[in-house]
Amino acid sequence: MSDRHDFDLVAFGAHPDDVELFAGGTLAKSVAQGLRVGIVDLTRGELGTRGTAETRAAEAAAAQAILGVEHRENLDLGDGFFEINEESLRVVIEVLRRLRPQRVIANALSDRHPDHGRGAELLHRAAFLSGLSKIDTGQAAWRPRAVYHGIQDHWLNPDFVVDIEGYGDVKAQAIAAYATQFHRSDAADTEPATPISSPEFLEHLKARDVAMGRFAGLKLGEGFQVKRPLAIDGIGVLG
16 A cells, blocks of 8 residues: 555535535645645535535535635435445545545534434545455555544534634635525525524534634634544644
8 A cells, every 4th residue: 555645635524515614724724734635525415405406516616616625526425315335435435545635534423413423434434444455446545544523513522623713714705605505694595494594503603613722722723533543743743
């Protein structure tokens, strides 16, 4: 298995808009730092109460441009119905081996939407299996160095926090690109109300980033969890 990676960071979300919600600031900052960043959506979000799969695709492309991410694709695994089985694992393994990310961000390990926790486990397993050369996809084996899990709807105590001060506005703009999903103050909204369509939800997102930052002595932060302890090159590298 070669050590050469292609992408520095690839964020996987169960639905278009997931990665913007739990890692939008981290992705924007990573791009600004010169890292190669990609996004992979597991489903088209076709079961969402508001909008359609087609509008979500257009919104996802707009959000990608706002964040400056160079690559985005959708695996269309089936909103609400994808399972952690051989079929879906092989689809994700193919993507991991093709994009060869050094690090992966995935959904929260536990959350309100069942797709989120299931997506997290799917990535955790696929990232390990992708490193096994006897799984034949016609590609070289590849295992990311780490899988990090974002924190989305439910509050979870983070294992580490990324400083996103200076990137909160970019994150907010990327989220606002999903005009069918979230509250819009500049247009009449005739879509059905959902738990994420109120102005209070957007305020909740901002408050959570402030709270996550406060955990680590920062003004603004995004928290992440890990299943495997982080390896560091000496205590001096810690903040």
